[in-house]
Amino acid sequence: MHVLIVGDDPDPVHPMKLDLKNADYQVSSAQSVMRGLMTFRKTHPDLILLDLELPDGDGRQLLRWIRQHSSVPVIVLTACDTVVDKVELLNLGADDYLTKPCHIQELLARIAVHFRAAQVETLRFRELTVQQDRRLALIRTREVALSPREFDYLVHLMRRPEQIYSRLELRNVGQGQNTDNESVVDVHVANLRSKLGAAGAYGMIRTVRGVGYTLRT
Numbered sequence: 001m002h003v004l005i006v007g008d009d010p011d012p013v014h015p016m017k018l019d020l021k022n023a024d025y026q027v028s029s030a031q032s033v034m035r036g037l038m039t040f041r042k043t044h045p046d047l048i049l050l051d052l053e054l055p056d057g058d059g060r061q062l063l064r065w066i067r068q069h070s071s072v073p074v075i076v077l078t079a080c081d082t083v084v085d086k087v088e089l090l091n092l093g094a095d096d097y098l099t100k101p102c103h104i105q106e107l108l109a110r111i112a113v114h115f116r117a118a119q120v121e122t123l124r125f126r127e128l129t130v131q132q133d134r135r136l137a138l139i140r141t142r143e144v145a146l147s148p149r150e151f152d153y154l155v156h157l158m159r160r161p162e163q164i165y166s167r168l169e170l171r172n173v174g175q176g177q178n179t180d181n182e183s184v185v186d187v188h189v190a191n192l193r194s195k196l197g198a199a200g201a202y203g204m205i206r207t208v209r210g211v212g213y214t215l216r217t
Contacts, residue, residue: 003045004040006029007049008054016107032057033061046073063092063094070162074093075096075110077098135151137151140200146192150195167182169212170185170213
């Protein structure tokens with residue numbers, strides 16, 4: 001699992017980075033809103049630790065942008081400790097928050113909780129909602145009947161809408177997928193695209209010629 005730390009102060013970031021690596025997480029870090037945005041786009045992390053105090057702006061800016069493009073869990077690290085501040089962060093799209101300075105064991109526990117929750121989470125992208133635990137896909141309120149392979153492909157694409165996935169990556173998604181060759185992946189994606197379009201989500205899956213597939217943001 002890949003964690004992105006966005007924070008300006010190097011003192012807490014460096015020990016935190018080491019602690020997360022010792023806990024077997026892959027870790028990237030960025031020290032500004034702009035670098036955080038660039039690193040997010042480049043690395044597609046599974047979780048973000050976001051400090052609000054950044055040299056080129058407020059971390060809330062980055063949080064708003066992330067929530068417009070991704071459902072990745074975001075834990076905010078903040079010096080603010082009032083109810084009003086916490087409610088604001090949650091309303092902006094934060095999944096959790098920790099008051100600085102935070103204890104590494106509590107941080108690791110919070111991260112573990114969010115990764116466990118990600119296994120049954122509800123994913124949303126544009127007018128599409130997917131409930132993983134019920135294996136249910138909805139376009140607005142209309143259910144889309146998908147095969148197990150089509151559903152698994154859709155979940156994989158929705159986790160990181162801006163990432164391009166190769167046919168080989170999609171082939172290995174879900175149980176038993178590695179029995180498919182890459183041409184069969186194209187058939188499953190074509191069927192998925194057709195079903196989404198029939199339900200009103202036209203052009204949601206984009207083909208990147210010679211590379212693979214991504215969701216159209």
